[in-house]
Amino acid sequence: MNRALPEMLHCLSGPGNGTDITVLERQRTRVKWQHQEQQNYFVGNFQDLVGDGRCGSVLRHVVTHSVKPDPGFEMNSTITRTSSCPHTEAQVAPEAKGKVSEPAEKMSSTVGRESYKKRKADKVQNTKVVAEDDAKDKRSKVCAEEGESKITTEQTRTKNTTTHPNNRETSADTSRENSKASEVQKPDYIHVRARRGQATDSHSLAERVRREKISERMKYLQDLVPGCNKVTGKAGMLDEIINYVQSLQRQVEFLSMKLATVNPRLDFNIEDLFAKEIFPACSANFPTIGSSSEMTNPAYLQINPAQQMVACCGLEMGVNTPDLMALRRTISAPVSLPETYFDASCFTQLQPPSTWDADLQNLFNLDSNQGRSISFPSQPFTGSIEASNLKMET
Amino acid sequence: MRSPSSLKQEFLKRWMRGLQRCTSSKKDMNVLERKKVIKLSADLAIASARNGTTSWSRALIANASRDNDNRILAERILGPESDILIKRVSTSVGTVSCNRKIRSKKILKRSCNSVRRVRKGTHLPQKVLAKSIAKRLVQKRTQILKRLVPGGEFMDELSLIEETLDYIAYLRAQVDVMRCIASATELINHD
Numbered sequence: 397m398n399r400a401l402p403e404m405l406h407c408l409s410g411p412g413n414g415t416d417i418t419v420l421e422r423q424r425t426r427v428k429w430q431h432q433e434q435q436n437y438f439v440g441n442f443q444d445l446v447g448d449g450r451c452g453s454v455l456r457h458v459v460t461h462s463v464k465p466d467p468g469f470e471m472n473s474t475i476t477r478t479s480s481c482p483h484t485e486a487q488v489a490p491e492a493k494g495k496v497s498e499p500a501e502k503m504s505s506t507v508g509r510e511s512y513k514k515r516k517a518d519k520v521q522n523t524k525v526v527a528e529d530d531a532k533d534k535r536s537k538v539c540a541e542e543g544e545s546k547i548t549t550e551q552t553r554t555k556n557t558t559t560h561p562n563n564r565e566t567s568a569d570t571s572r573e574n575s576k577a578s579e580v581q582k583p584d585y586i587h588v589r590a591r592r593g594q595a596t597d598s599h600s601l602a603e604r605v606r607r608e609k610i611s612e613r614m615k616y617l618q619d620l621v622p623g624c625n626k627v628t629g630k631a632g633m634l635d636e637i638i639n640y641v642q643s644l645q646r647q648v649e650f651l652s653m654k655l656a657t658v659n660p661r662l663d664f665n666i667e668d669l670f671a672k673e674i675f676p677a678c679s680a681n682f683p684t685i686g687s688s689s690e691m692t693n694p695a696y697l698q699i700n701p702a703q704q705m706v707a708c709c710g711l712e713m714g715v716n717t718p719d720l721m722a723l724r725r726t727i728s729a730p731v732s733l734p735e736t737y738f739d740a741s742c743f744t745q746l747q748p749p750s751t752w753d754a755d756l757q758n759l760f761n762l763d764s765n766q767g768r769s770i771s772f773p774s775q776p777f778t779g780s781i782e783a784s785n786l787k788m789e790t
Numbered sequence: 791m792r793s794p795s796s797l798k799q800e801f802l803k804r805w806m807r808g809l810q811r812c813t814s815s816k817k818d819m820n821v822l823e824r825k826k827v828i829k830l831s832a833d834l835a836i837a838s839a840r841n842g843t844t845s846w847s848r849a850l851i852a853n854a855s856r857d858n859d860n861r862i863l864a865e866r867i868l869g870p871e872s873d874i875l876i877k878r879v880s881t882s883v884g885t886v887s888c889n890r891k892i893r894s895k896k897i898l899k900r901s902c903n904s905v906r907r908v909r910k911g912t913h914l915p916q917k918v919l920a921k922s923i924a925k926r927l928v929q930k931r932t933q934i935l936k937r938l939v940p941g942g943e944f945m946d947e948l949s950l951i952e953e954t955l956d957y958i959a960y961l962r963a964q965v966d967v968m969r970c971i972a973s974a975t976e977l978i979n980h981d
Contacts, residue, residue, distance in 0.1 A: 606948065613951040620958055631924060634931035637954060641938050644961035651968040652829040658975050 798963045805832050805967075832964055 590596040594604070614633055618624040624636045808831035935950065936942040939957050942950055 609948055610951065613948065613955070617951065617955060617958075620955060629924075631927040631931060634928065634935060637958075638931060638934050638938060641935070641954070641958060641961065644958070644965055645938070647965045648829065648832070648961065648968065651965065651972055652832065654972050655828050655968065655975070658972065658979065 797959070798967050801832075801963055802967050802971075804834075808834060832968065 590601060591604075594600070614630065617637055618633060621633075621637050621640045623640075624633055627633055627636055809828070932947060932950065935954060936945070939950065939954055942953060945953065
């Protein structure tokens, strides 16, 4: 079975360096080979191979032959890789083509490792085979350090160093290139499906999941921060976010200073403010948040406050006035003063906490009576999202 | 969890309450003191509204109660439930400082490894250079963001972005409410 791959590769390389073969044939051979190799777990081999420094060059050779046909059916950003292929090809061509059995074993061992069950959050106890633990950890470090750039690994591949970590990298590359989708069977772990042409190594899987999460969050941030739609890429968006947060903080400082100057005595006359109906004018100042349709993703339950806020902010505009009227009513209820100024002494007499809580409950009741859904903390969140969805549609 | 207007109302209520508690003692304060009081009470208001669920709110409260004179003010503003809140915050902050040491060690290790790796490569093609440059840019910006968001220095990227989202929502609510009250009081004073 170990000989199968080299035979296939010889077939591939037979008619003119693998360029003339159709993609389909290559695919077929690769699938066949993978099916064969998935049965095998080569424990000891890996250690032998790792210790052997000669594998590197031969492996590179084998890999480039399998890499070159890739542009046909690799969907992720490996196009850059292929552009660097001629470079590697030129370097690798003069190397010897011998020692086929060793790379075959190595590749089979890597493929065997691919079919391991993948766990998402567990990095240390990952492999079933104990002997591979160290290798995998070091490889994961390599992966983590180099990020997702397959190009850097290619680059290191082309260098003519046969050192230990280099071998590990090349083996990682082979596993990456020859991998296909594999499934996780073990219960009570998060199931992640490896995408085609990507590494099925658990560490890279976990990394990819993490990256997807981050990009999801960044999308929400994009909706929240105005002016972020025009910029793409992490750095630009982070720039916008930083500017926005800084500007908001500066505004808070400025406004607090302004309030300090306007109020000589730090007493705020809420009753009077409401009486003058000034807040409806303010509601026009409330920022309009644009498309919130993307935010109503029921799968995304974690960043509740921001999401719900953006989703409901469009609804809030027209309803602000009755809200504040309700607030005024509830505030004025316990305060039956003919005068318009709240003094500190008055407040302390009124036992604020209990009345405020009652008022807040009234507020919620009023709001729900008006037909809007405000999610109480005890309510399940999906219900509120659906309700807000309905609101948006009507 | 909360609609923006209810968040604003909650914030307003707590803020006013805190201010009332604070002004009962001193009658004469200069502008800067007043500003400090206003800002502090606003910060504590929203932080307590979150009730210690988010990391930045805890960090805010922790920062507020770090200096002694600030602490007295903060305790007064927070009112009767301040002890519980501050205790909760301090316990969480304690774990954060432990994490800080572990994280700094990890960061040191990682940076050493990456430096070693970079030195090995003598000639890097354009794309690798571009990618590393982009990465460095993103890292720099993440560091800046970590400094901006309170309590953000010891978080990984994912939670940092979550905290930023929450923090932005809070800042917006705060700015809106303060602006309204400022304009309203201005109008009143002009009349």
